[in-house]
Amino acid sequence: xxxxxxxxxxxxxxxxxxxxSGLLEIEGGSEDPExxxxxxxxxxxxxxxxxxxxxxxxxxxxHVFETVLDEVRKGRLSTASPVTETLLRAADVLADLxxxxxxxGNVNEERIHTAxxxxxxxxxxxxxxxxxxxxxxxxxxxxxxxxxMDFPVFDDIAVVDTASVEAxxxxxxxxxxxxxxxxxxxxxxANEPVVLLRELSRLGDAQIVCDTSTIxxxxxxxxxxxxxxxxxxxxxxxxxxDVRAIFEFVDGDCDLEITTGDLASGNDEPVGVDDDIAAxxxxxxxxxxxxxxxxxxxxVSDTDIAHAGGSASVDNAAVAAIVVANIEAEAAKPTxxxxxxxxxxxxxxxxxxxxxxxxQTIRVDLDRVDRLMNLVGELVINQAMLSQRxxxxxxxxxSEFATGLDEFEQLTHDIQEGVMAIRxxxxxxxxxxxxxxxxEVAAITGKKVRLVTEGEDTEVDKTVIERLADPLTHxxxxxxxxxxxxxxxxxxxxxxxxxxxxxxxxxxxxxIVIDIADDGAGINRQRxxxxxxxxxxxxxxxxxxxxxxxxLIFLPGFSTASTVSDISGRGVGMDVVKKSIQALGGxxxxxxxxxxxxxxxxxxxxxxxxxxxxxxxxxxxxxxxxLTSIVETLKPKAGDIHGFGGDSRVISMRNNFLPLIxxxxxxxxxxxxxxPGAGVAxxxxxxxxxxxxxxxxxxxxxxxxxxxxxxxxYGRVPGVAAATILGDGRVALILxxxxxxxxxRSGASTSETAFALAG
Amino acid sequence: xxxxxxxxxxxxTMREMLLLALQEAGFNxxxxxxxMMGLEVLxxxxxxxxxxxxxxxxxxxxxxxxxxxxxxxxxxVPILVLTTxxxxxxxxxxxxxGATGWIVKPFHPIKLVDAIRRVxx
Numbered sequence: 001x002x003x004x005x006x007x008x009x010x011x012x013x014x015x016x017x018x019x020x021s022g023l024l025e026i027e028g029g030s031e032d033p034e035x036x037x038x039x040x041x042x043x044x045x046x047x048x049x050x051x052x053x054x055x056x057x058x059x060x061x062x063h064v065f066e067t068v069l070d071e072v073r074k075g076r077l078s079t080a081s082p083v084t085e086t087l088l089r090a091a092d093v094l095a096d097l098x099x100x101x102x103x104x105g106n107v108n109e110e111r112i113h114t115a116x117x118x119x120x121x122x123x124x125x126x127x128x129x130x131x132x133x134x135x136x137x138x139x140x141x142x143x144x145x146x147x148x149m150d151f152p153v154f155d156d157i158a159v160v161d162t163a164s165v166e167a168x169x170x171x172x173x174x175x176x177x178x179x180x181x182x183x184x185x186x187x188x189x190a191n192e193p194v195v196l197l198r199e200l201s202r203l204g205d206a207q208i209v210c211d212t213s214t215i216x217x218x219x220x221x222x223x224x225x226x227x228x229x230x231x232x233x234x235x236x237x238x239x240x241x242d243v244r245a246i247f248e249f250v251d252g253d254c255d256l257e258i259t260t261g262d263l264a265s266g267n268d269e270p271v272g273v274d275d276d277i278a279a280x281x282x283x284x285x286x287x288x289x290x291x292x293x294x295x296x297x298x299x300v301s302d303t304d305i306a307h308a309g310g311s312a313s314v315d316n317a318a319v320a321a322i323v324v325a326n327i328e329a330e331a332a333k334p335t336x337x338x339x340x341x342x343x344x345x346x347x348x349x350x351x352x353x354x355x356x357x358x359x360q361t362i363r364v365d366l367d368r369v370d371r372l373m374n375l376v377g378e379l380v381i382n383q384a385m386l387s388q389r390x391x392x393x394x395x396x397x398x399s400e401f402a403t404g405l406d407e408f409e410q411l412t413h414d415i416q417e418g419v420m421a422i423r424x425x426x427x428x429x430x431x432x433x434x435x436x437x438x439x440e441v442a443a444i445t446g447k448k449v450r451l452v453t454e455g456e457d458t459e460v461d462k463t464v465i466e467r468l469a470d471p472l473t474h475x476x477x478x479x480x481x482x483x484x485x486x487x488x489x490x491x492x493x494x495x496x497x498x499x500x501x502x503x504x505x506x507x508x509x510x511x512i513v514i515d516i517a518d519d520g521a522g523i524n525r526q527r528x529x530x531x532x533x534x535x536x537x538x539x540x541x542x543x544x545x546x547x548x549x550x551x552l553i554f555l556p557g558f559s560t561a562s563t564v565s566d567i568s569g570r571g572v573g574m575d576v577v578k579k580s581i582q583a584l585g586g587x588x589x590x591x592x593x594x595x596x597x598x599x600x601x602x603x604x605x606x607x608x609x610x611x612x613x614x615x616x617x618x619x620x621x622x623x624x625x626x627l628t629s630i631v632e633t634l635k636p637k638a639g640d641i642h643g644f645g646g647d648s649r650v651i652s653m654r655n656n657f658l659p660l661i662x663x664x665x666x667x668x669x670x671x672x673x674x675x676p677g678a679g680v681a682x683x684x685x686x687x688x689x690x691x692x693x694x695x696x697x698x699x700x701x702x703x704x705x706x707x708x709x710x711x712x713x714y715g716r717v718p719g720v721a722a723a724t725i726l727g728d729g730r731v732a733l734i735l736x737x738x739x740x741x742x743x744x745r746s747g748a749s750t751s752e753t754a755f756a757l758a759g
Numbered sequence: 760x761x762x763x764x765x766x767x768x769x770x771x772t773m774r775e776m777l778l779l780a781l782q783e784a785g786f787n788x789x790x791x792x793x794x795m796m797g798l799e800v801l802x803x804x805x806x807x808x809x810x811x812x813x814x815x816x817x818x819x820x821x822x823x824x825x826x827x828x829x830x831x832x833x834x835x836v837p838i839l840v841l842t843t844x845x846x847x848x849x850x851x852x853x854x855x856x857g858a859t860g861w862i863v864k865p866f867h868p869i870k871l872v873d874a875i876r877r878v879x880x
Contacts, residue, residue: 004779008772034816041769041814048843049772052865188828190837190859192880199877249860249877252851 008049012098015042017432019091024435027084033073040069046094055101057112058094064116065090068123077122086118092436173204173235176243179257181211181229186253188224197230199246204236229255366462369422373609376412376419377706380610383412384727420607424459427505427514430469431456434476434503441480448487448497449480454504460512461607467584468514468604471577475516475600476501478574483520483598493595495519511586512606517599523592525549532558550590550598554578582738585611585628587685609707613734614682615700615726619669622732623696624705624724629737631683631691633699638677647673651681651693658683661744662695663735667719684737692741707734719743762879763787765806767797767823768841769815773864777810780868786875794818798826801833808879809838810862813849821856828857837878841866 022039025032047062068087071077093115100107178200182193200206211229215221234243240258247256387405395401431453442449460468484490484499491497502517525546532538532552544552552558556575578588586604605611605628613624614633640652641660650657660681664670674695681693705724710717710733721736764786766777774790781788789804791797793815800806809827813820820840827833837859842849850861859878862871 004772004775007775011771037814038816041816044814044843045770045772048770048864051843052772052776188834189854189857190835191878192837195876195878195880198880246877252854 005053008053009098009102011049012046012102015046016091016095016098017429018042019094020088020435021432023084023088023091026079027081027088031079036069036073036079040066040073043069043094046098050101053101055097057107058097058101061090061094061097061112061116064119064123065094068119071123083122086115086122088439090115090119092439095436173237174240174260176232176234176236176240177259178232178234178243179229179255180232180247181255182226182250183253183255184224184226186250187226189253191250191253193228193230196246196250197232200232200234200243203238203242203246204234206235207233209233364422369419373419373423376416377609377708379412380416380704380706381725381727383409385725385729388727388729416610420461420609421459423462423607425462425465426457426459427465427468427512428456430465430472431503431505433469434472437473437476438480438501441477445481446486447480447484447499449484449499449501451476452500452502454502455506458505458507458512459606460505460604461609463608464512464584464604464606467580468602471580471602472503472514472516474574474577476503479516479518479520479598479600483518485521489521493521507606508603512604514602514604515599516602517597519597522594522596522598523550523553523590525594528552550592553590554588582629584608585626587628610704611707611734612702613705613724614702615705615732616680616682616696617698617700618667618696619664619674620697621669622700622726622730623663624732624734625682625684625694625696625737626721626734627702629684631685633680633682636676636679636681636693641676649673649676651676653683653693656691658691658693659741659744660693660695661740663740664695664697666740666744684741690741692744694735694737694740705732705734761785761787762807762875763789763805764875765789765791765797765800765804765809766811767791767794767809767815767820768812769793770812773812773841777871780866780871783868784872794820794823794826797823801827801830806833806836808875809833809836810841810875811838812841813853821852824853824856824858839874839878 019039019042022035022042025035026039043062043066047059047066050058050062065087068077068090072079072083072087077083093112097107097112099105180193180196182191186193197206197208201208209231211231212227214229215227216225221227236243240260243258247254250256383405387409390401390405434453435451438449438451441447479501480499484501485493485495487497490499500519502515504515504517506513528549529538529544529552532549532555533540535557537552537555537558538544553574554577556573558573558575574588581588581602581604584604585608586602589601589603590598591601592598612627614627614630616623616625634653636651642650642652642657644650647665649660649662651660652658660676662674664674665672674697676695679695679697680699681695683691683693685691705726707722708724710720710723713723717733719736719740720733721739722734723731724734726732764777764781766774766781766788767790768774768777769792774792778788778790789800789806791800794811795817797809797811798818811820811823815823818826824838824840827836827838838857840850840853840858840861841864842853842861843864850858853861860874862874866874
């Protein structure tokens with residue numbers, strides 16, 4: 001049941017996405033009926049599933065929603081802009097209801113009622129949605145009764161059967177006389193009188209008389225005609241409705257008459273019909289066995305019946321006659337093979353083979369993919385080790401081993417890419433949440449916004465996608481709240497009243513790049529500066545380039561909104577955005593032009609399982625520095641290094657002074673400061689965009705490494721992000737650059753000074 | 760012999776529910792996501808009963824039923840239509856397309872098995 005629930009909610013998410021994108025297309029002027037249909041189906045499916053889980057609020061709302069969409073579908077309701085807006089709002093409410101049904105929590109009753117009222121107003125029918133909030137809308141109003149799914153009840157099926165069977169000998173049984181004459185259409189819709197008669201006989205004691213009198217001669221017999229009728233005398237304790245219910249499916253496809261009381265010649269005496277049928281059967285059987293190929297047998301006196309029975313193209317009517325006799329005799333026994341219309345042999349053969357795969361996708365448990373990913377990681381390491389061994393063994397590059405290994409390396413790489421592709425998903429799943437956000441923020445801020453998304457099919461690792469949602473949400477909010485001007489200001493500036501926010505994704509050199517661009521006023525640098533000075537983030541007279549000013553907004557504690565707005569506020573600044581992007585191994589950058597708008601660019605790795613790192617030596621230890629945090633590397637000259645109170649040192653670079661962090665000492669590998677002249681400085685960017693220089697002894701090279709979590713395998717180590725296994729089998733630690741920079745700051749408190757110097 | 764039921768529904772939830780209910784009741788189950796796929800499945804498989812949704816992309820339930828009824832191999836297969844409400848219009852449309860009967864959603868597993876029994880010999 002739980003897994004069904006899961007599937008249901010998964011599907012709800014898909015349907016909601018479909019619903020929203022469809023509505024947006026309709027809003028954009030599309031008149032494709034298939035889109036309207038898809039939108040209708042989405043709501044319809046949600047309602048159907050919700051009914052099975054007895055999610056009443058959801059069913060109710062979906063029903064009202066669906067009713068309106070049906071009007072649209074039938075062309076009775078135009079999709080002018082106020083209508084689509086209502087529909088979009090309703091889609092948001094539906095999404096909320098789904099979420100509440102899944103995660104619990106409270107629904108905003110008022111919002112639901114408003115949306116339901118709006119919908120009801122559209123469809124013109126007061127479908128209960130206009131009712132007062134405290135008034136319960138009953139499901140009967142919709143002609144829809146939810147039934148909670150309760151699967152372990154299958155044992156009850158047996159009970160149901162016995163219940164109907166035991167009705168036989170009840171003393172207060174009513175006797176019904178049923179005359180039943182099928183029309184040809186009953187047969188063409190694949191209904192079977194024999195099945196109906198069987199069902200009838202389950203209700204009680206049934207005497208079934210078959211009327212064969214209308215069977216024509218063979219010449220006149222139509223293969224698809226209907227020539228048999230039945231009179232059933234049924235003694236049962238069931239109500240007439242139960243009897244009629246059996247004929248529910250064939251209502252209109254037959255002449256049916258049900259009367260109470262035994263109008264036939266009396267149910268004690270089955271009018272010698274059994275004899276008739278027996279005789280008929282005997283003849284028919286005889287025909288089958290003896291003269292199946294002959295059209296008629298002269299030996300039979302009742303020629304009409306003989307023609308029917310002997311016909312090679314035995315039609316439904318004739319077959320039914322055979323089976324009726326069997327019902328009385330052995331109700332439990334399956335009907336004769338002859339009653340099966342298509343060749344049973346084929347059916348058997350078909351049932352033996354597996355279901356054909358008509359679906360081009362499969363759903364795989366994420367754990368399995370991750371396990372595979374891990375194994376591939378091992379494979380990559382193993383391959384690297386093998387290469388190393390061979391190199392160590394001094395084998396020639398053109399030896400068979402070496403070429404074989406090259407192929408192995410290529411294959412390993414391909415497998416790795418293949419597995420990464422399995423985990424990759426289009427960014428669509430995150431992007432499609434944004435239109436709703438834009439609508440909401442636009443409504444709160446009173447701004448007019450159009451969201452354009454591009455590159456939705458760009459793929460990236462699932463984990464990256466999941467962790468991208470929050471920062472993106474925040475940046476979009478920011479773009480509307482801070483970036484875009486109010487409509488009157490825009491008009492005054494000669495721009496379109498409606499602001500534009502463009503969200504686009506693309507692949508660039510092995511990374512995914514996401515742009516969030518607005519066509520607003522651009523960053524107000526004077527104001528940013530003023531705030532940064534006020535908050536003590538920069539010195540009042542600091543000389544900063546435009547770019548540096550723009551980047552101030554990423555500093556912790558910076559917030560441009562003078563009053564904490566409902567939207568961008570919430571105590572989350574761009575520093576948090578930057579931090580979460582960096583945690584994904586990504587970077588954020590910003591470009592802004594006054595009056596033209598700002599663009600935030602996120603650059604992220606395609607996967608979190610591997611990273612490109614610089615392998616370095618520090619105090620004879622091998623460490624890895626993620627390449628994403630390294631801005632540049634340089635060999636410092638002795639003159640560039642300046643002592644700065646105690647052990648602190650700074651390095652001068654292009655007239656800037658940056659704190660020089662001795663990684664060896666920071667990690668406790670050595671107690672004495674290293675000789676900076678003998679080492680290499682890695683210029684790194686850490687939290688808040690500040691640059692520092694990491695002092696290492698030597699660079700071994702750059703390579704792709706497979707990340708092995710330390711926390712899972714050992715425990716958390718400050719200053720270390722994770723570990724990896726190198727080609728020579730050694731374990732190397734991956735530096736947590738941010739943590740090291742932060743530790744050195746708190747330890748030596750050089751940052752303030754560095755900033756002052758930088759000014 | 761175990762009966763084979765083909766279920767045609769674009770909703771995964773519904774397909775899974777049908778699968779669970781039908782397998783519990785001892786049927787073989789074939790699945791299709793819409794009418795087109797349903798016809799595809801019937802190209803090389805035989806079903807004893809077909810259960811189909813109405814609203815589906817590509818080929819809806821009505822169209823699917825009409826195609827099956829025109830196919831000499833499958834024309835005699837009972838087809839049950841899934842309808843969400845006891846919608847009389849939908850039922851009569853389904854019937855004129857050739858549906859044998861219907862199941863009202865949300866269905867109870869017992870009702871489902873009951874409906875199948877009421878159309879298959």
